[in-house]
Amino acid sequence: MSGVRRVRAVRLGPRSVASLVLVGAVGLAAVGWPFVALPDTAVTAHAQDAPWLFAGVLVLLMAVVTATIAESGLGPKAVAMLGVLAATGAALRPLGAGTAGLEPMFFLMVLSGRVLGPGFGFVLGSLTMFASALLTGGVGPWLPFQMLSMGWFTMGAGLLPFPDRLRGRPELLVLAVYGFLAAFAYGTLMNAAGWPFLDRDGSAIAPDPDAGTAGNLARFAAYCLATSLGWDTGRAVLTVVLTLALGTPVLKALRRATRRAAFETPVAFEAPGRPR
Numbered sequence: 001m002s003g004v005r006r007v008r009a010v011r012l013g014p015r016s017v018a019s020l021v022l023v024g025a026v027g028l029a030a031v032g033w034p035f036v037a038l039p040d041t042a043v044t045a046h047a048q049d050a051p052w053l054f055a056g057v058l059v060l061l062m063a064v065v066t067a068t069i070a071e072s073g074l075g076p077k078a079v080a081m082l083g084v085l086a087a088t089g090a091a092l093r094p095l096g097a098g099t100a101g102l103e104p105m106f107f108l109m110v111l112s113g114r115v116l117g118p119g120f121g122f123v124l125g126s127l128t129m130f131a132s133a134l135l136t137g138g139v140g141p142w143l144p145f146q147m148l149s150m151g152w153f154t155m156g157a158g159l160l161p162f163p164d165r166l167r168g169r170p171e172l173l174v175l176a177v178y179g180f181l182a183a184f185a186y187g188t189l190m191n192a193a194g195w196p197f198l199d200r201d202g203s204a205i206a207p208d209p210d211a212g213t214a215g216n217l218a219r220f221a222a223y224c225l226a227t228s229l230g231w232d233t234g235r236a237v238l239t240v241v242l243t244l245a246l247g248t249p250v251l252k253a254l255r256r257a258t259r260r261a262a263f264e265t266p267v268a269f270e271a272p273g274r275p276r
Helices: 014-036 050-071 076-096 105-116 118-136 143-158 168-197 209-227 229-261
Strands: none
Touching (some): 014 143, 014 168, 076 105, 076 118, 105 118, 105 168, 105 229, 143 168, 168 209, 168 229, 209 229
16 A cells, blocks of 8 residues: 655755764774774773763764754754654653663654654654653763664664555554564663673673683673663563554654644745735
């Protein structure tokens, strides 16, 4: 069944895409360096400092990406929609945070990214995580990694295939499967961001520059299984349940709001008429 052409809140231009690729590369380097760093390199010698450095760089890059995307077409209507969805997501997160990883905001990010596209999705995911951190007091060196990971999470939903044709139950199943897998990916990325902070006390889950790439991957897998598997499973299952249960009305509401907002129609101000 064919659908109405999707109206994008933000159309990514070349500069926006280049900025996203840059911050993505730095983000991957920030979470991946412990697996490939050699024992005698300078970055290994400053293993406790490197995460802080990457966090600082990510803050600057996230600001650049947001400004670049905004410059490419984040108009007043999109800003209003962004504010409403980010505030809603930030309010949803504390409802389940701290209880087996149950975070209802993830399903809203999946549906919003699907309807509003990858550019809007990246900004929405990042801003929502930032707002929720301020709301819950969760500000720390992990926040830039949370913002980047949630930006990727929401952007990925906007990159799913057939946005204009796939509707109904098949679309919900695609979004549920994506939400399930992406929830685990989010948890894995956050584990990778925090793993280098562990003390190198010789345990089987702490990073060890002498273990090599394969050895550190095994240690990291053991760390994930021991510390976050239950949380990631709870997050993934809740995202699936909420997507299947509430996805249809939420998607309809988002699409209706998007059509009424008419993002791609420029805002025009008429000159005031002559007084009578």
